[in-house]
Amino acid sequence: MQELIQQLQEKAGLNPQQAEQAIAVMRDYVKSKVPPFIGETVDKWFAGMGSSQQPEKKDVQQSDDFLDG
Template sequence: MQELIDQLKEKAGINDEQAVKAIEAVKDFVKSKLPPMIAGNVDAWFTGMASQPKKTDAAEDFLD
């Protein structure tokens, strides 16, 4: 998750707190568009992102 925060800070020119709030807003938006039985997976996905080691190979995108 830190990698996403760092990219938001760099590309959008925002601070840590703003980046975290932006991620939360996107996560909540995505969850609101999914059926309830699938929406819980969004939390698991973001939690999984936070626990994964930072990848050094840009070709190994977290969406793969």
């Protein structure tokens, strides 16, 4: 993530906020070009890059807790 942000800053002359927004735009563009069921995979690819607008995914153990009782 930091490497991509740094490259956007150096090569495109963006500030950190602009670099993060650029990553969000790229993520949204890629998601618009793939079938909907692949959208979650795209989110995973871009997780941690750019803005923190993406919801965090629960870990499998946390989501299975309801089976314990």
